[in-house]
Amino acid sequence: MTEQDFISKTSSKHIESGSVTWDSPSNIALVKYWGKKENQIPANPSISFTLSGCKTTTTVSFSKKESYQEYAFDVFLDGDLKESFKPKIETFFNRINNYLPFLKNYYFKIDTVNTFPHSSGIASSASGMSALALCLMSIEKMLNPDITEEYFNKKSSFLARLGSGSACRSIEGDLVVWGLHNKIKDSSDLFGIKYPYKVHENFKNYQDAILLVDKGEKQVSSSVGHGLMHNHPFAEQRFEQAHHNLSSLIDVLKVGDLEAFINIVESEALTLHAMMMTSMPYFILMKPNTLEIINKIWAFRKETGSKICFTLDAGANVHVLYPEVECEQVVEFIKNELVAHCQNGQYICDQIGFGAKKIV
Template sequence: MKATAKAHPIQGLVKYHGMRDEELRLPYHDSISVCTAPSHTRTTAAFDPSLEEDVYEIDGEAVEGRGAERIRAVVDHVRELAGVDHRVRFVSENSFRTNIGFGSSSSGFAAAAMALVEAAGLDMTRPEISTVARRGSSSAARAVTGAFSHLRTGLNDEDCRSERIETGLEDDLRVVAGMVPSYKETEAAHEEAAESHMFESRMAHIHGQIAEMRDALRAGDFERTFELAEHDSLSLAATTMTGPAGWVYWQPQTIEIFNAVRELRTEEDVPVYFSVDTGASVYVNTTADHVDRVEEVVADCGVETRRWEVGGPARVLDEDAALF
């Protein structure tokens, strides 16, 4: 009863903010994202009757406190679905730096759900597995189905699950990641989302934005898709910054990258748009023809860069890929 899985993190395009149910992690509204590769999380999970308690390890360190609680929520749900009560050994590794705004919780819980479901011997589709991953992180649901995916809101697992959106943008999209190291705390921002006076304004337009994003993706319209993503990033920031804690994630280099992207777009006619989640690091979205120039400009802002493409769905790996 052991399995290993791999999943790619997501870039939010129309981002969810806040949860109507924190235990089941049911978001207030729909969300759409794209997975970024080759960045990934690899996780091995085993149900072991010889263990007296669960063992969780991420990047070589034991997981305790709130992190362990979130993993346990996924583990317990799989135990319930499979009708087993064995303890679990869980080991996970990330190929990219975490907690700087690049979706490590999405790939982490997607890989966890995929590995746990396989180890438990459950026969589930990816949309069904997305409801398992969602219990750890709502964004992880979209990392399960991969590429461009849409998580629908709802009050149960039948409604609140992820589905993949087919689009012609998968092959041409390139993402230059501008890594601005600044620790961020996403969960706390979600908890106070509805207390911002901007939250109702966001809720009023988000459904139309979801419809526009789906339409742009199905049409393969790069400019419209990533212009919408850029505006959504600003809308999200307005909401987080006006909550009780006044979360301001951006750093000076974040703004510098924003300005550099806009200059490339207006002065050199490069198809390029910025996007940020709840963090200081920046996704810079462009096409394969322009990625060299875009990465050069982002690097000139004094940040470390990574070049990513569209990542596929979470998947089970061969036995020789196991972490233990």
């Protein structure tokens, strides 16, 4: 599909007002995307686990307005009006206006709630922007009822990408690929797709404990970080590495090779942060406790033979990934050894999920 396929047809249907609610999860990339081209196109493909418990619930209430010259909306987080969110939403509306021409016809009240701390490194932009995109697509479906489920999901992912790149991986689950890759059928830079190949039982119900090392605002935003890849001395090698790792992961997921999975996932996490440390200007988002946790995970794996591993997003928090059969053992390890390195002892136990859900 091309961008032209997502331009809406004119609707003869008129709706004065309404409301829609969606739950949309966060996701954690196994092969990372870092660096993007114009219009939120990724510089390399990525693949992610969709999460279950870490999600955003967004309700969009809309009512017809008289003037169609400008956007009209308010954003609420946990019931509080957030004027600081408006510039980002306006930028998003400007990017998607060609694809949803009704945006200036209505006043929108956007109510959003997260199950996790905002700016905690659990990709709130992914769950938040995907939930908003899904709500807006539901409004389009009210105006154009013939829209199919397949088109709905693809266009929702396409729109979410224009709000936050990783948001396009939160529409479906449990594994989602975003970015053109020559070995993955129907992969696209424009939207995420459900991983189309066999996945071994070893990876079913995979667990993700998110250790909240630092719940504060990141010192460098992901958008700025992505931009620093444009002149990065190691950018091309990194993009080649991501393609290679994703190719390797196809066989790993098929045969259930947990050792190879660990090697790819941890290497990807550390490479992501290596790109940050070697950009200009350079920056470090890990904290001392991030490194303490990583070293303890390595020691625990060596001592016990566990298949536990870690990954990181562009922040200090650590995602601890492990097979479901190791739940009891790993949770004990987290409580006894890792909680001490979390801010206020906080962590979230989550697992693979299966995408967004319409609530109302």
